[in-house]
Amino acid sequence: MTITSAEFVLGVSSLAIGKDGVTAQLPNQTLPEVIFLGRSNxxxxxxxxxxxxxKDLSQTSSSPSKHREVHYYLINRQMYFVDLPGYGYAKVPEQVRASWSSLIEAYLELHRNVVLAVxxxxxxxxxxxxxxxIxxxxxxxxxxxxxxxTKADKIARSKLAMYVDQTRAAFARFRYIRELIPxxxxxxxxRQELLDAIARHVLGSPSTSK
Known part of the structure; x- marks a missing residue:
């Protein structure tokens, strides 16, 4: 898979459900979505x-608490990359952290056209x-x-396999984990391994978790 175009579409801070079953704020529902989620920072x-x-498609910040919305990026005019708020940042009020978790779970429950979570x-x-x-x-x-x-470059190449095994062991309780990409x-x-994995799901490869 090659990305030829990527543009920010909008940010959504809530997922209020309307008469049609989804909030009017959300973009075109006919396109597949790949969601990205992870701890703050x-x-x-x-x-x-x-x-x-x-370089500046998604704004980086030294203050993880600034990202409080669901961000949509239109990729190749064929799919959305959906950036969910980072979770677990300790230096914000508990109420704010709870709202981020609620937003993430609400999005998963809504499901829409999510074909893959990263x-x-x-x-x-x-x-x-x-x-x-999560x-x-x-x-x-x-x-x-x-x-x-992420941040695999900060690990000595000779030790990376050990860290991969450590991470895989932590996820061993789950049934459907198949790919783990440094x-x-x-x-x-x-990068290319991730793009290839996304392409397999967006192009309709059978899901291992269905």
């Missing part, structure tokens, strides 16, 4: 920028219970998913 914006080949974790850290809770939601709502390990927004490692 895990490198989600940098990953999106690298994958799409546009769950992002830090390659250097063991996935947290919050990460695993994975549980993905399986509960029957959303196909892959796990991407990724670096700095070097581009894993």
């Amino acid at each position: 895990v490198g989600k914006s940098s990953l999106l920028n690298r994958v799409c080949g546009k 769950q992002i974790v830090d390659a250097r850290q063991v996935p947290t219970e919050l990460d695993l809770m 994975t549980g939601w993905l399986e509960y709502y029957h959303v196909p998913y892959i796990v991407v390990m 990724f670096s927004s700095v070097t581009g490692q894993g």
Whole structure:
């Protein structure tokens, strides 16, 4: 898969359900959606920028609490990349953190045309219970998913396999995890593997979680 165009469409801060079953704020429902989710400060914006080949498509910030919306990006005029708010940032009020979690779960429940979830974790850290809770939601709502390990460039090449095994073991309780991709927004490692995985799902390959 090659990305030839990527543009920000809109940000949505709530998912109020209307008479037609969805909020009028949401964009064209006929296009497939790939959702990206992960803990705050895990490198989600940098990953999106690298994958799409546009440096400032998704704004990075040293303050993870600034991303409080669902962001839609139109890719190749064929699909949406949907950036969900980062979860688990400790330096915001509990009420705000709860609202982010509610927004994420509401989106999964709404489901729309989600063909794949890309769950992002830090390659250097063991996935947290919050990460695993999100994975549980993905399986509960029957959303196909892959796990991407960002910041892989910060790990010595000789030790990367050990960290991959560590992350895979943390997700061992889940039935449908199939792909785990080390990724670096700095070097581009894993970019093509991620694009290929997205293409398989967007082009209609059978889901392992259905």
